[in-house]
Amino acid sequence: MKNTYSIRNLIALLLSKIWLIVMITLVFGLGSFLGSKFLISPRYESFTTMYVKNNAVPSEKQEANVDLYDLYASKSLASTYITVLKSNAVMEQIGTRLTELYDIDDLSLVFKVRKNKIAVSSIKRCFSMTAVDQTEVIMITANTLNPEISADMCNILAEIAPDFLIRVVGAGSVEIIDVAKPSSEPVSPDIPLYSLIGTIIGLSFSVFLVLLLDFFDDTIKETETLSEKYKKAILGEIQTMDMGKPKNKKGSKNNSRTATLLTEANIPFNVLESYKTIRSNLMFTLGTTDNRVIAVSSSNPGEGKSTTAANIAIALAQTGSSVLLIDADMRKPVQHKLFKARNADGLSTLIIMRSEKENAVKKDVVHGLDLLTSGPIPPNPSELLASDRFKQLMEEFAGEYDYVIIDTPPVNVVSDAMVMNNYISGVLLVMKYASTTYEALSGAMKQIDLVKANVLGFVMNEVDYSHRSRYYYSKYYGKDGYGYGYGYGYGYRPESEKSEGIID
Numbered sequence: 001m002k003n004t005y006s007i008r009n010l011i012a013l014l015l016s017k018i019w020l021i022v023m024i025t026l027v028f029g030l031g032s033f034l035g036s037k038f039l040i041s042p043r044y045e046s047f048t049t050m051y052v053k054n055n056a057v058p059s060e061k062q063e064a065n066v067d068l069y070d071l072y073a074s075k076s077l078a079s080t081y082i083t084v085l086k087s088n089a090v091m092e093q094i095g096t097r098l099t100e101l102y103d104i105d106d107l108s109l110v111f112k113v114r115k116n117k118i119a120v121s122s123i124k125r126c127f128s129m130t131a132v133d134q135t136e137v138i139m140i141t142a143n144t145l146n147p148e149i150s151a152d153m154c155n156i157l158a159e160i161a162p163d164f165l166i167r168v169v170g171a172g173s174v175e176i177i178d179v180a181k182p183s184s185e186p187v188s189p190d191i192p193l194y195s196l197i198g199t200i201i202g203l204s205f206s207v208f209l210v211l212l213l214d215f216f217d218d219t220i221k222e223t224e225t226l227s228e229k230y231k232k233a234i235l236g237e238i239q240t241m242d243m244g245k246p247k248n249k250k251g252s253k254n255n256s257r258t259a260t261l262l263t264e265a266n267i268p269f270n271v272l273e274s275y276k277t278i279r280s281n282l283m284f285t286l287g288t289t290d291n292r293v294i295a296v297s298s299s300n301p302g303e304g305k306s307t308t309a310a311n312i313a314i315a316l317a318q319t320g321s322s323v324l325l326i327d328a329d330m331r332k333p334v335q336h337k338l339f340k341a342r343n344a345d346g347l348s349t350l351i352i353m354r355s356e357k358e359n360a361v362k363k364d365v366v367h368g369l370d371l372l373t374s375g376p377i378p379p380n381p382s383e384l385l386a387s388d389r390f391k392q393l394m395e396e397f398a399g400e401y402d403y404v405i406i407d408t409p410p411v412n413v414v415s416d417a418m419v420m421n422n423y424i425s426g427v428l429l430v431m432k433y434a435s436t437t438y439e440a441l442s443g444a445m446k447q448i449d450l451v452k453a454n455v456l457g458f459v460m461n462e463v464d465y466s467h468r469s470r471y472y473y474s475k476y477y478g479k480d481g482y483g484y485g486y487g488y489g490y491g492y493r494p495e496s497e498k499s500e501g502i503i504d
Contacts (some may be wrong), residue, residue, distance in 0.1 A: 010211075012480035017210045024206035025199055031142035031200020033191060040194075042186030044147035048154040049177040050161065052078040052136040052164055055424040077169070077420040078131045078138050084168055085129060085140070085161060091120045095166075097156045102149065110144045126153065137177070147182035154180030218437040221458055226431075229438070230445060233285070233457035235428065236278035238308065239270050240462050260307070261338060262314045278459060279315040282428070285456055293394060293404040294456065295328075295415045299440040300410050303432040304461035306334040309407040312428075317368035324361070326372045328416065329409045330381040333374035339365045346375025350393060351384045359394075370401070381409075394423040411444040418451045433463040 005013075014021065054077060084090070095118035098107060104116050111126075112119040123219050128141045142153040158176045165174060220226055223234040241260040260267065262275060286292050296309035306329065314326040327335035328347060336343040343360050349355040350372070363372040378384055406424065408417035417427065427448060431441065448455055 004057040013214055014207065014210060020210060021203065024209070025202040025501075028202020029195055029199035032201075033195040035198075036189040036194035040189045041145050043143050043145055043188045044150050044178040044183045044185075045141060045143045045187040046147065046154050047139055047141040047178070048158045048180040048181055049132070050138045050140070050158060050174045051177055052138060053173050053175065067309065075131070075134065075136055078136050080169060081161070081165055081174065082129045082131065082138060084165060085157065086124065086127070088120050090157070090160070090164060091127075093160055094153060094156050095123055096118065098149070098152065099159075101152060106146075107149075110146050110149055121330060123153075126150075127157070138174070138242070139414075142180070143187065147184070151180040151182040192330045213413040218439055219434045220431050220436050220460070221434055221439065222436060223458070226458060226460075230441075230455075230458075232455050233281065235281040235285070235457040235459050236274050237433075237460040237463045238274045238278075238304075239268065240464055241268065242270055262311050275311050275315040278312060279319070281457070282316075283319075286425060289425050291398065292402060293398050293406065293424045295406045295408045295417050295420055295424045295427045296430060297408045297427055297444075298410050298430045298432075299412050299444040300438055301332070301413065303410070303430055303436055306407050307338065307411070308430045308461055309405050310335060310338050310460055313369055313403070313405040314366050316403050316405070317366055318467065320368065323369045323402075323403045323405065324372060324397055324401040325365075325369060326386060326397070326404065326406045328406050328420075329373040329375045330377055330416075331385070331409055331414065333377070335371060335407055336373040339371055341365060341371055341373055343373045343375060346373035348375035348378045348381075348384060350375065351387060351389050352378075353389070364480045382414065382416050382419060385416050391423060394420075398423075411447050412440060418447060418453065421451045421453045424453075426456035428456050428459060430459045430461050432461050435462070455474040 053074075095111075098118060099116070104113060107113055107118060111122040126142050126144050128143070130139055131137065132139050140154055140157055142150040142157075144150045144153070158180070162174050223237060226232075227234050262272065282294070286294075294312075296312065298305035306327075308359050310325060313323050317323040325335060326347060327333050330348055333343065333346075335341075336346070339362070345355040345360040347360070350357065350360040355375075360372060360375065362373065365371045384390060394404070406420065408420065408427075411417055411427075411429075429441070429444065445455070
């Protein structure tokens, strides 16, 4: 849940969800257009105007002010006439005249009809009467679903008004100025206006929805917030390796994207640089300790910790250091698949002494990198990792290699990584961008704190830079993420990278 937003954050957030905003806005706009065009019945308006005259004869003393007197009197009469013309008696008479002109079935489409009589309230709602600019001119407007009925309503009212007003009010008179005519164009709905209103409502709703979803989004996206919350270093961010989906063999049901190692061809330039940054930060972090055994884990499965562990091991080996990568995730081992290595002998057989290190450890899977796969999956992984034999192996490996990287199971799933606390310098936690939640990470941190293990730092995996600061990304990595900003492009590897063993 977010507490504050900056203008920059808001703009970046809205741009990252621009497809959703555009889609919702178009749906609302198109819905308003179609609804107003096909679902709302058109209404037609006709009007007539009448002039109110004062027939009172002024006295001789008032002759000088006759015009002013007539003006005020006429205005007063206009207001009185409007009140009278809105009465139920007038509406009933109009309803009676309409039933003489039209079939009751036609009228029932426009008004509420009860016992072959039009409801007075229904007629009254269709009329509007007002004095034009507060003058003695009265405008009477009728608005219905039928243009002929609208015109007839106005004309009937204008026809019965003089006699009715003289009989009721007993003063003044009215003169008809305009005769109402049927309108050929509907006055409502205003389709362009409704479409515009719908579009604005859709835009507002989509922006509100994006902000609401983001406000309650508990997934980790901002490394700055992460670092401040847990007071731990961010060792690096790794962008999504958009390498496409592999071509499956015939009959294969696995449609997931194959994890990508740094040794594969066409690795994006920015991904290479990300792992170099992690390598540098990790070497700096371990610079004051002799124990360079690192456990790589995550909160939950599917966050990329195995691929990250493999690539960190490769990156360390490219510096000329001797590195051992151990697959200690003996429930769902991955490393033998990543490096296409045999897994008949491995960590499990080595611990129970059914194989020797010479057979279990695969030498130089990458130049400078040895691999100890998990071996056959045992029924008791936690007990094997907590055994004295495993402790002995870790002491031997720590003395033989510059760095030992251990791929461990997710912390929130099993406690395997926690039993290694006495053999490792710390845990490197891998998170997946916009997938790992703060709740899951907090749970993992509590598990680590319980055994008083050291967290070396965090690595954010599968970062989507299109949802973040585009200026920063383009400025640092170049226009497309392959290093064009540095003056060389796709497929090119500088000599320094070739010398580090990166395979083209």
